[in-house]
Amino acid sequence: MKALKQSHLSGSSEPPVATYASPWRTASERERQREIKRLAVLQAAAQLFNERGFHATSLDDVAARLKVSKPTVYYYVKNKEDILLQCVRQGLQMTLDEIEASRRAGGQAIDQLIACMQVYGRMVTMDFGMCLIRVGDEGLTPDSRAQLRQLKSAIDTEFRQLVVAGMKEGALAPGDPKMTAFAIAGALSWIGRWFQPNGEYSAEDVVQQCISTVLNGVLCRPR
Numbered sequence: 001m002k003a004l005k006q007s008h009l010s011g012s013s014e015p016p017v018a019t020y021a022s023p024w025r026t027a028s029e030r031e032r033q034r035e036i037k038r039l040a041v042l043q044a045a046a047q048l049f050n051e052r053g054f055h056a057t058s059l060d061d062v063a064a065r066l067k068v069s070k071p072t073v074y075y076y077v078k079n080k081e082d083i084l085l086q087c088v089r090q091g092l093q094m095t096l097d098e099i100e101a102s103r104r105a106g107g108q109a110i111d112q113l114i115a116c117m118q119v120y121g122r123m124v125t126m127d128f129g130m131c132l133i134r135v136g137d138e139g140l141t142p143d144s145r146a147q148l149r150q151l152k153s154a155i156d157t158e159f160r161q162l163v164v165a166g167m168k169e170g171a172l173a174p175g176d177p178k179m180t181a182f183a184i185a186g187a188l189s190w191i192g193r194w195f196q197p198n199g200e201y202s203a204e205d206v207v208q209q210c211i212s213t214v215l216n217g218v219l220c221r222p223r
Contacts, residue, residue, distance in 0.1 A: 038076040040066060042090060045083045046131040054084060054135045084135060085144045091128035092151040095120060099158050109165030110172065114211065116158060117188060121207035124192030133192030159185055187214050 025033070044065040048057040059080060063070045077083045102115035123129035137145045159181040166172035172180070191206055201209075 034076075039090075041073055041076045042083065042087050043127050046087045046091075046127040049084065049087065049135045050127065050130050054080075054138075059083075081140060081144065084131075085140060085148070087128055087131045088135070088137060088148050089151065091123065091126075091132040092148065092155070094128060095123045096151065096154055096158075098123065099155065103158070108171065109162050109169050113159070113162040113166055113172075114215070116162060117184065117211050117214070118207060120155070120185070121188045121191060121210060122203060124189060125195050125197070125203035125206065130192045130195070133189050156181060156185065184214055 041062065045057070045062045048061050048065060052061075057080070059070055059073050062083070063073045066073070077086065098119040099116045102119055103112050105115065106112075107115075124133050137148045140148070160177050163172060163177045163180045163184070167174055167177065187210060188207075191210060195203065195206055197203070
């Protein structure tokens with residue numbers, strides 16, 4: 001009404017132009033909504049894989065968890081193997097992104113290593129990271145398995161480089177960097193096997209205690 005009144009008072013002979021809000025979303029909005037729903041499908045699947053195992057979970061189970069039809073699930077994934085591939089890739093990529101962010105923060109190698117350990121430890125207590133550890137890539141085709149192992153090797157490389165730098169700084173005991181990196185990643189990975197979100201310890205407690213044990217060892221040192 002305000003726009004109509006101003007037009008009338010100004011003496012304009014042109015009729016006011018009405019504007020309408022389109023009920024259709026823009027392409028970017030539709031894509032954003034699709035991505036939100038795709039991630040919801042993956043997260044529901046990851047939870048079920050963690051609870052029941054990959055082979056014991058069906059797409060019907062995923063649809064039931066989301067309260068949608070099975071064809072709706074097929075709109076976002078090709079099949080169950082595609083879901084697993086996307087779940088594990090999501091977990092790996094999230095881990096790599098967080099590790100990269102923690103390294104950009106700088107500091108000495110030991111500080112960066114601890115930050116990366118915290119990132120990895122937290123990730124394996126979450127749905128996608130836990131799926132990566134509990135389900136792994138055994139249910140995938142050789143091509144899909146090769147893709148994921150390439151991403152896994154990137155995480156191993158990050159740990160190994162920091163271990164080498166930490167040994168050069170004198171913050172880490174001398175040793176085989178490859179074996180040390182494997183031991184660190186293996187200890188943290190195993191959290192994803194036994195951690196229970198509703199258990200006695202919180203995810204933060206578990207990760208911090210595990211990191212402390214890895215860094216300090218279990219033997220008492222003479223004072």
